[in-house]
Amino acid sequence: MSESVLEEIFIKRSQQKKKTSPLNYKERWFVLTQEKIAYYDFDADKRKRKGMRGSVDMEKIKCVETVQPEPNSPQERMYAFQIIYDEGPLYIFAKNEDVRAQWIKKLKEIVCYNKDFMQKYHPCFWADGIWLCCKQEVKQAMGCKVWDSKNGFRSKASQRGSGKPLPPTPTEEKTVRPLPPQPPETPSPSAGMTVIAEYNYAPMTSQDLELKKDEEYTILEMTDHNWWKARDKYGSEGYIPCNYVVEAENGLERFDWYSKNMNRSQAEKLLKTENKDGGFLVRDSSKAGKYTVSLLSKGVGDTGGICKHYNICTTAQSQYYLAERHFFSTIPELINYHQHNAAGMVSRLKYIVSNRALHPSTAGLGYGLWEINPRNLTFIKELGTGQFGVVKYGKWQGKHDVAIKMIKEGSMSEDDFIEEAKIMMKLRHENLVQLYGVCTKQRPIYIVTEFLSNGCLQMYLREGLTQHPTAVQLLEMCKDVSEGMAYLESQQYIHRDLAARNCLVDGNGTVKVTDFGLSRYVLDDEYTSSAGSKFPVRWSPPEVLLYCKFSSKSDIWAYGILLWEVYTLGRLPYERLNNNEIVDQVTRGLRLFRPQLANDKVYSIMSSCWLDKADERPTFQELALSIQDVLYELQ
Known part of the structure; x- marks a missing residue:
C-alpha cells in the first residue's frame, strides 16, 4: 500500500x-x-x-x-x-x-x-x-x-x-463549439515513466514509433492528449497511441486474462468461440470499479458449455474473494489461486481467453495526420447512402480497414466542417466512431472513419441480432450509447440527430455513436427545418419541433426514442402517424408505449427522457448510471 x-x-x-x-x-x-x-x-x-x-x-x-x-x-x-x-x-x-x-x-x-x-x-x-x-x-x-x-x-x-478565452456558462439558447480537453502546458510528472505495450502497433507515419506487445518503453512527452512521445529499449524515438500502453507495474492491464471494456454478452461470445472447458477472463463489471470473472464450463460430452459469471467481492478490509471466502490482497493473487482451485466455482480457471488481438482505435491514422492522401485509399464495396452521399468500405495503405464518406457537392457547408474536423479527431471514446481524417484537396471531399463490420444499429436490430436477444444484450447496447453520449455531453457536444440509424455495431457487438454534430453542416433546407420531411421529427422533443431549440436535453429525448427502437428491435417510432400528426400530438403530450421486451424499470428510464420540461430530464451521466444499476441487478 x-x-x-x-x-x-x-x-x-x-x-x-x-x-x-x-x-x-x-x-x-x-x-x-x-x-x-x-x-x-x-x-x-x-x-x-x-x-x-x-x-x-x-x-x-x-x-x-x-x-x-x-x-x-x-x-x-x-x-x-x-x-x-x-x-x-x-x-x-x-x-x-x-x-x-x-x-x-x-x-x-x-x-x-x-x-x-x-x-x-x-x-x-x-x-x-x-x-x-x-x-x-x-x-x-x-x-x-x-x-x-x-x-x-x-x-x-x-x-x-x-490567449485562451474562457468558455461562457452554457445556456439553452446558444451552443458553444467545444474543444476537447487541452493537455497541460507544463511537462507531466509522468514523463519519464516506464510503460508496457498491450498491443502491437505498426508505425503509420514517419513520426510514429513501433510498439511490440509486452515490451517496455519510456515516455518522453505527453503534450498531445492522444499521442505520446516515447523511446524504445534500442534508443529509437517516436509517437505512440496512448491507449496502446499501460504504466508498468500498475493495474490489471498487464495481465492477458484482463479484458477491459468487455461486457457480459461479448465475454460469452468470446468464451464460446474458444470453446474450452475452464476458459476464463476477467472483465469490468457493469458496476463501476468492480470486476467479474467469466468462466466457461463443459460437462462430459457437452459440445456447447455454459458461461458462469462471478462478481469479485471485497471485504470491509479491502480484501478480494470469489465464490467461497478465500481472501486475497490483490486480484492477481485471487486469480492465481483459482487457477489451481475451483473453491466453489463450477471449474478452476484453466485457460486464459484474451481479446488482446482486437486493437482499440487510435485518434487518427498516425501522429499529426488528419489530411489523408486519397491515393492511399482503396475502395472495396459500397455500404450505403447517407445524408451526405455514398459510404464505402475500403483500406488505407492497403491494410487498415476504414469507412469512407464521399460528400456529394452542395450537401454540406464544407469549409466550416473541415475546420471542425481538426477538433473532432481529438475526441476519442470506445463508444464513439473514431474520425481518422479527411481528404479535402479534391472534390468530392472524403471523411475517413473507423469501419464497423456489423453496420448500423437499426439494421442490426432488424436483421443481424438473434431472434431472441437477452435482456442483458439489449441493455448493454443502451449502456454503450449512453456512455458515448455522456462523453460528448462532457465535451459540450450536441449530436442533434441521435437515432439507431446513426449508431454502428462492431464485430464484437459494441455499439458506437457516429455522425455527431454533422447536422450543423447540412445545407438541405428540408433537413434543417422541422417542417421538412427529412427532418428527424420522430426523434425530436417539443422544444425542437416548436422552436428549433437544440440542447443536450434534446439529445436526451432522442436517446429515449433510441431505447424504444432497441426494445422493439428496430421498429419505426409512431409508425402509424405522419410528421404533421407527430408534431401535433407530441406537443400535446403523446408518448410512445412500453415495448413488450422492456420491463418497468427500463420503461421508466425511457419515460424520464420524455419529460415536457427540458431541465427536468436527466443527464447522460445519470442515464448511464441508471442503466448500469439495472444491468448489475440482472447479473
Whole structure:
C-alpha cells in the first residue's frame, strides 16, 4: 500500500449520486496518498481505522477548492472544501482554516499536472436541486468562477495574456463549439515513466514509433492528449497511441486474462468461440470499479458449455474473494489461486481467453495526420447512402480497414466542417466512431472513419441480432450509447440527430455513436427545418419541433426514442402517424408505449427522457448510471 501523505478525521457530506439519496453528514477517516484519497469508517475510542467506504483516484480529480459555507451552518461545517471528479463534487469539512489550507495545498501539488482540468467551478454548494452561487438548476452545469489549479483564481491580466478565452456558462439558447480537453502546458510528472505495450502497433507515419506487445518503453512527452512521445529499449524515438500502453507495474492491464471494456454478452461470445472447458477472463463489471470473472464450463460430452459469471467481492478490509471466502490482497493473487482451485466455482480457471488481438482505435491514422492522401485509399464495396452521399468500405495503405464518406457537392457547408474536423479527431471514446481524417484537396471531399463490420444499429436490430436477444444484450447496447453520449455531453457536444440509424455495431457487438454534430453542416433546407420531411421529427422533443431549440436535453429525448427502437428491435417510432400528426400530438403530450421486451424499470428510464420540461430530464451521466444499476441487478 502506498505511504500516506496526510491523514485526518473530517466530516463528509453524502454525494447524493441518485436523486432519491438522502443528504447526511458523517465523520470519516481520510487518508491521502500520491495515488488516491480514501475515506474509512473508524473506531473513535481506539483511534483505529476500519473498512474503506470510498476513494477517488488522484488522476481523475478535475478541481480542488474551498466552498463557501451555507447560511446558518454549524461551526463544524464552516471550513468546507470540494474535490471534483467524474462523479461530481465530494464535499469535506475541516476542523479549522489551517487544516483545510494544508489539505488543499497538498492536493493541488499532487494533481497539478492532471489532464482535463475544469476551467470554472461552483464556489457554493449544490443544495435542494440548485447551485446556491449561480442559481443554475442542472447539477452538471458549468461553474461560475474561474479556477486555477495552482494559484486559485486567475487574474484578469493572466486571462488576457493566455490567449485562451474562457468558455461562457452554457445556456439553452446558444451552443458553444467545444474543444476537447487541452493537455497541460507544463511537462507531466509522468514523463519519464516506464510503460508496457498491450498491443502491437505498426508505425503509420514517419513520426510514429513501433510498439511490440509486452515490451517496455519510456515516455518522453505527453503534450498531445492522444499521442505520446516515447523511446524504445534500442534508443529509437517516436509517437505512440496512448491507449496502446499501460504504466508498468500498475493495474490489471498487464495481465492477458484482463479484458477491459468487455461486457457480459461479448465475454460469452468470446468464451464460446474458444470453446474450452475452464476458459476464463476477467472483465469490468457493469458496476463501476468492480470486476467479474467469466468462466466457461463443459460437462462430459457437452459440445456447447455454459458461461458462469462471478462478481469479485471485497471485504470491509479491502480484501478480494470469489465464490467461497478465500481472501486475497490483490486480484492477481485471487486469480492465481483459482487457477489451481475451483473453491466453489463450477471449474478452476484453466485457460486464459484474451481479446488482446482486437486493437482499440487510435485518434487518427498516425501522429499529426488528419489530411489523408486519397491515393492511399482503396475502395472495396459500397455500404450505403447517407445524408451526405455514398459510404464505402475500403483500406488505407492497403491494410487498415476504414469507412469512407464521399460528400456529394452542395450537401454540406464544407469549409466550416473541415475546420471542425481538426477538433473532432481529438475526441476519442470506445463508444464513439473514431474520425481518422479527411481528404479535402479534391472534390468530392472524403471523411475517413473507423469501419464497423456489423453496420448500423437499426439494421442490426432488424436483421443481424438473434431472434431472441437477452435482456442483458439489449441493455448493454443502451449502456454503450449512453456512455458515448455522456462523453460528448462532457465535451459540450450536441449530436442533434441521435437515432439507431446513426449508431454502428462492431464485430464484437459494441455499439458506437457516429455522425455527431454533422447536422450543423447540412445545407438541405428540408433537413434543417422541422417542417421538412427529412427532418428527424420522430426523434425530436417539443422544444425542437416548436422552436428549433437544440440542447443536450434534446439529445436526451432522442436517446429515449433510441431505447424504444432497441426494445422493439428496430421498429419505426409512431409508425402509424405522419410528421404533421407527430408534431401535433407530441406537443400535446403523446408518448410512445412500453415495448413488450422492456420491463418497468427500463420503461421508466425511457419515460424520464420524455419529460415536457427540458431541465427536468436527466443527464447522460445519470442515464448511464441508471442503466448500469439495472444491468448489475440482472447479473
